[in-house]
Amino acid sequence: MLLERVDSLLIGRFAGLDDEPVIHGFSTRHRGKSRVDSGALNLGDVPEESAAWVNENQTRFLRALEVGPESLAVPGQVHSGKVACIEEAGFFPETDGLITRISGVTLSVKTADCVPLFLWDPEVPAAGLIHAGWRGTVHNIAGRAVRSMAESFGCSSSHIQAYIGPSIGPCCFTVGDEVGRRFAPECREGDKVNLWIANARQLLEAGISPSHIHIAGLCTACHPYWFFSHRARQGRTGRMLALFQIV
Numbered sequence: 001m002l003l004e005r006v007d008s009l010l011i012g013r014f015a016g017l018d019d020e021p022v023i024h025g026f027s028t029r030h031r032g033k034s035r036v037d038s039g040a041l042n043l044g045d046v047p048e049e050s051a052a053w054v055n056e057n058q059t060r061f062l063r064a065l066e067v068g069p070e071s072l073a074v075p076g077q078v079h080s081g082k083v084a085c086i087e088e089a090g091f092f093p094e095t096d097g098l099i100t101r102i103s104g105v106t107l108s109v110k111t112a113d114c115v116p117l118f119l120w121d122p123e124v125p126a127a128g129l130i131h132a133g134w135r136g137t138v139h140n141i142a143g144r145a146v147r148s149m150a151e152s153f154g155c156s157s158s159h160i161q162a163y164i165g166p167s168i169g170p171c172c173f174t175v176g177d178e179v180g181r182r183f184a185p186e187c188r189e190g191d192k193v194n195l196w197i198a199n200a201r202q203l204l205e206a207g208i209s210p211s212h213i214h215i216a217g218l219c220t221a222c223h224p225y226w227f228f229s230h231r232a233r234q235g236r237t238g239r240m241l242a243l244f245q246i247v
């Protein structure tokens, strides 16, 4: 994973997607306007934030990626396992994952600890962008997204590349028994849950090749300088935005 400076913003990218016919990236905290985190590029409508500043921050981030606001496809993000197959921009309530094969539609997901998961099939081509917090992971949203790409677009899971972006790591994701026991023993260590491994396991079970699973391995809670973290800031924090578009 790379952090690149574009128009004074720091933008996260995956090297493996750089030579593909896609626009992709995720925002960092750097260089914006925010009431909940002074000077930060908050891209989420969180309590106490200025809607005008979020709008201004979004304009800067979209401009840096050369993406038009009218192209955005925005999921409702309700911590579900639901994946929508879409053909146009717009708001998609009650969904946490979007998949498409239409060029020019920009898939989006907002996070601050939850896992942003990019899925790319270069053969069809088809793209997916998934919001997988612990609840979405329990719903196997990663596996559902791969199956949706196969059913809707004829994707072969052996062609799909998966990229797990910055999110809370196994170092910091402490959970209670009630949550912990919903995860396989391989995804737990003491009172910590490893969402990266949990999602990787679901991708493997859905037929993705181990060599096609790429984990950024950057914990949002361990890197408060770069990322917003819901856990690290006890809920008072902004949101990062991940974008994925077939060009």
Ligand SMILES: [Zn+2]
Residues within 6 Å of the ligand: 168, 169, 170, 171, 172, 173, 219, 220, 221, 222
């Ligand atoms: Zn950590």
